[in-house]
Structure formats: structure tokens, C-alpha cells
Amino acid sequence: MMPNPANNIDVKRRNRANTLRSILSCDRISQTELTQRLTLSWPTVLQNVKELTALGLVQEVGEYDSTGGRKAKAYAPVRNAKLAVGLDVTQNHVGMVLVDLSGQIVRYTRKKSPFSLNDRYFQELGSVLRDFIGDRDTGSRIQGVGVSLPGIVDKAGEELLYSHALGIQNVSTAAFSKYISYPCTYINDANAAGLAEIRGKGFTENLVYLSLSNSVGGAILNAGELYTGSNLRAGEFGHNTLIPGGRRCYCGKEGCLDAYCSAKVLSNHTNGNLLEFFDQLRAGNPEMQKIWQEYLRYLAVAINNLRMSFDCDVMAGGYVGAFLEEFGAPLRGMLEGRNTFQQDASYFKICRYQVEAAAVGAALLQIEEFIQSL
Ligand SMILES: [Zn+2]
Structure with missing residues (x-):
């Protein structure tokens, strides 16, 4: 069979893109390590590196010491x-x-x-x-x-x-x-x-992301790809019913998760200022402590439901996610207690990005x- 020239061009492009991604993932990398990571032949890698250098995206930054033979060249990304x-x-x-x-x-x-x-x-x-x-x-x-x-x-x-x-x-x-x-x-x-949260983690990552901002939303990442659903509404976790007949949600229904776990549920107690809520919590204000405990109890139910539905890591982010590192410790115990299969909450992750x-x-x-x- 004749090789398909279009496929060859695609393969070359993919190899060049992967070469750049590998170099971007570290401060400097040797030609040997690069070849091993990419599982490509050295001439192919070298050709890619030359082209990326000509484009100003990669630079040679000296040589690694060698125990014998020729010294290995080192490359670095030109990130900006x-x-x-x-x-x-x-x-x-x-x-x-x-x-x-x-x-x-x-x-x-x-x-x-x-x-x-x-x-x-x-x-x-x-x-x-x-x-x-x-x-x-x-x-x-x-x-x-x-x-x-x-x-x-x-x-x-x-x-x-x-x-x-x-x-x-x-x-x-x-x-x-x-x-x-x-x-x-x-x-x-x-x-x-x-x-943003799965950036740099390869394309195999399964993750459910729960965004706890002024409304509650989310994203489902299947092997690094967004799952958007049949009507582009996948991940609208804010409108999962948490309490039948419960608090009214902005969507008009009763008992949605949003009405229990949006950032507004907390900031409503401090004139819309979420920072102020956590300042008072830090200062030991008993009223805020009670509100926070209740918030975490509802959040634990939501996170456990996501784990049971998707069987992958669940990450909390958004405005409230940025405070979980400091204030979210009780959540792990609650999640362990809810897990049907094992007393384990290691699947739960807190967002990497504190802002934006x-x-x-x-x-x-x-x-x-x-x-x-x-
Ligand atoms: Zn709703």
C-alpha cells in the first residue's frame, strides 16, 4: 500500500508539537532525555529541534557533562x-x-x-x-x-x-x-x-471539576477532553437536587445544590464580601464557624455524589475552592465517611489555581x- 502523504504531514506535525511540549515542560533537557521521552529516533528529534529553534521557540543552552564520548547538548524553551x-x-x-x-x-x-x-x-x-x-x-x-x-x-x-x-x-x-x-x-x-487545572498532566486525565463561585458549575474531563453532553449542558452540577423541597434556587426550582454551596451562601453573611467571611472564620467567629460547618456538610454530599457517578478524581475550585487548603480540613473526614467502597478521600483534590x-x-x-x- 502507498503511504498517505497527508498522514505523513500529520505525523510530522504531531511529532513537532510533542517535541515542543516536552521541552516546555522543563527548564532544560538533554538530547538523550528528549529522545527517550518522545520515543522517536534522534535524527527526527534533532530535525524538530532545529525547526523549533529557527522559529525562536527553543534555544540551545550549553552541554551536559559527559562520562565519556561526545557531550550531550542541552535545550531550553523560550517560553515568552x-x-x-x-x-x-x-x-x-x-x-x-x-x-x-x-x-x-x-x-x-x-x-x-x-x-x-x-x-x-x-x-x-x-x-x-x-x-x-x-x-x-x-x-x-x-x-x-x-x-x-x-x-x-x-x-x-x-x-x-x-x-x-x-x-x-x-x-x-x-x-x-x-x-x-x-x-x-x-x-x-x-x-x-x-x-487549566489539568494543564501539563497529559491527555489521559479523568477529572470532574466542581466550580464553587457565585454560582455552582463544573466540567467533566474524560481522558483530557471536555465532555459537553447532548445539549452542551454537561457539568451543570449546581442544579442537581440536594434537598427535595429545599431552598429556592435562582433557576426557580427548589433544593438545588447551588442554593447550598455557591460562594454567595457564605458571602451573604458578610455583605457580599467573601474575603470578609473567611477573615471572620479565621478570627474564630462562632456564627461563621456554624455556617461553614453546614456548608461543608452539603459540599461533602455533592462531592461524594460526583465520585459515585464518575469514579475519578473530583476537584473543587472557584471562589470557595481557593480557601479550601486553609479551611477545608474537616471535609476529608466527611468524604471518607460517605464513601461506600473504602474509607478513603484521596480522590478529592483542591484546585491549583487560587486566581483566574x-x-x-x-x-x-x-x-x-x-x-x-x-
Ligand atoms: Zn437550580
């Missing part, structure tokens, strides 16, 4: 050769991150900018982005902008089908990029955050697109 921006649009704020080729945050900021569906808002979005990017040199290295939106985005990323937080439906995403002079891609906020996970995940879409285009 290309950059991407992530924008996280929420009801009252815009979060912005600048990330490098390896997905590391170069800088970030958050600005108050209440959403309203009019041209002035979209102009403002373009303007805060220009200020954030700053100088022309940074601008010239930006591949594109990933935009995270608090709602359901269609598969092609062309329409925001529904957003409770922004109070809109069926809005073309092109409106958001009207005053942005870079290519833009769009993604649901919890899906973006979930993608959704913006980072959105930016990673642009980085990944660039790496795959090589």
Missing part, C-alpha cells in the same frame, strides 16, 4: 516567544491574564466592569484589554485572546446561548470581540477552569491552537 491573553467576563468584573507558551501566568489583573449588553460595554472591554497588554512588543507576541463566559457557549464558539449571570441569551460572541484586534475564541467559564483559573483556561485554547498549527 509567544503569549496569549485570557479574559474572564463576569457579571461585575473582567479578569485578565497574560500567559506564556507553557501556560504560566506572566501577569494578571481584575477590573470592575459591570456587564451590560450595549456597545459602550464592548468598547470598554477592548480598552481595558489594550491597557492590560501595554507595550507594542508584548502585543506583537500575542497569538490571540481566549474569552471565558459565564454561560452556555455553542460548539462553534459563535453564540452565547444562555447566561443567567449576564441576563442574556442567544447573543453572538462576535459582539465581545468587536473592539479587540486579536483572534478570539470562547468557552464556558467552568470548562475553561477545568482545562477560567481566564487561564481560555488563554490556553489559544496557546494550544498555536502549538498544533506548527
Whole structure:
């Protein structure tokens, strides 16, 4: 059979992309280690490295000492050769991150900018982005902008089908990029955050990500890929019923998880200020301690249900996720007690990103697109 030339080009591209990913995953790497990691022949790896060097994405950084024979060359990534921006649009704020080729945050900021569906808002979005990017040199290295939106985005990323937080439906995403002079891609906020959390962990990761922000959402990652469901509504864990006939949810139903585990459940006791809630908890305020204990009890039920449904690691993130390292210790015991199969809660993970996970995940879409285009 004749080899298919199109397949050959695909294989070459994939090898080159994987070579770059391997170099990006460490500060420096020897030619021997690189060859072993990629399970490719040295001439193939060398050709890839030459091409990546010519593109300014990789550099030679001296040689490793050798115990005999020729010295092994060392290579390092030029991480800031290309950059991407992530924008996280929420009801009252815009979060912005600048990330490098390896997905590391170069800088970030958050600005108050209440959403309203009019041209002035979209102009403002373009303007805060220009200020954030700053100088022309940074601008010239930006591949594109990933935009995270608090709602359901269609598969092609062309329409925001529904957003409770922004109070809109069926809005073309092109409106958001009207005053942005870079290519833009769009993604649901919890899906973006979930993608950011599995970054660098390969493509085999199964993970359920539970986002505990002003609303509760989530993402299902199956072997590194987002599972979006038949109607793009997969991972809307906030509307799983926790207590039949319970508290009213913003969706109009009773007893949804959102009504028990959103960040607002906590910040409602401190004038909408979540930091203040945890400050008072830290100071030993008995009322806040009681509220927190109750919150964790409900959260434990939700997390255990996800573990029983998906049988993989479950990670808590979002606004409340950022405080679980400090305040979430009782949760493990509760999870161990609920686990039907073994007294174990090691499947439960706390988010890596304390800030702007959704913006980072959105930016990673642009980085990944660039790496795959090589
Ligand atoms: Zn609901």
C-alpha cells in the first residue's frame, strides 16, 4: 500500500508539537532525555529541534557533562516567544491574564466592569484589554485572546446561548470581540477552569471539576477532553437536587445544590464580601464557624455524589475552592465517611489555581491552537 502523504504531514506535525511540549515542560533537557521521552529516533528529534529553534521557540543552552564520548547538548524553551491573553467576563468584573507558551501566568489583573449588553460595554472591554497588554512588543507576541463566559457557549464558539449571570441569551460572541484586534475564541467559564487545572498532566486525565463561585458549575474531563453532553449542558452540577423541597434556587426550582454551596451562601453573611467571611472564620467567629460547618456538610454530599457517578478524581475550585487548603480540613473526614467502597478521600483534590483559573483556561485554547498549527 502507498503511504498517505497527508498522514505523513500529520505525523510530522504531531511529532513537532510533542517535541515542543516536552521541552516546555522543563527548564532544560538533554538530547538523550528528549529522545527517550518522545520515543522517536534522534535524527527526527534533532530535525524538530532545529525547526523549533529557527522559529525562536527553543534555544540551545550549553552541554551536559559527559562520562565519556561526545557531550550531550542541552535545550531550553523560550517560553515568552509567544503569549496569549485570557479574559474572564463576569457579571461585575473582567479578569485578565497574560500567559506564556507553557501556560504560566506572566501577569494578571481584575477590573470592575459591570456587564451590560450595549456597545459602550464592548468598547470598554477592548480598552481595558489594550491597557492590560501595554507595550507594542508584548502585543506583537500575542497569538490571540481566549474569552471565558459565564454561560452556555455553542460548539462553534459563535453564540452565547444562555447566561443567567449576564441576563442574556442567544447573543453572538462576535459582539465581545468587536473592539479587540486579536483572534478570539470562547468557552464556558467552568470548562475553561477545568482545562487549566489539568494543564501539563497529559491527555489521559479523568477529572470532574466542581466550580464553587457565585454560582455552582463544573466540567467533566474524560481522558483530557471536555465532555459537553447532548445539549452542551454537561457539568451543570449546581442544579442537581440536594434537598427535595429545599431552598429556592435562582433557576426557580427548589433544593438545588447551588442554593447550598455557591460562594454567595457564605458571602451573604458578610455583605457580599467573601474575603470578609473567611477573615471572620479565621478570627474564630462562632456564627461563621456554624455556617461553614453546614456548608461543608452539603459540599461533602455533592462531592461524594460526583465520585459515585464518575469514579475519578473530583476537584473543587472557584471562589470557595481557593480557601479550601486553609479551611477545608474537616471535609476529608466527611468524604471518607460517605464513601461506600473504602474509607478513603484521596480522590478529592483542591484546585491549583487560587486566581483566574477560567481566564487561564481560555488563554490556553489559544496557546494550544498555536502549538498544533506548527
Ligand atoms: Zn437550580
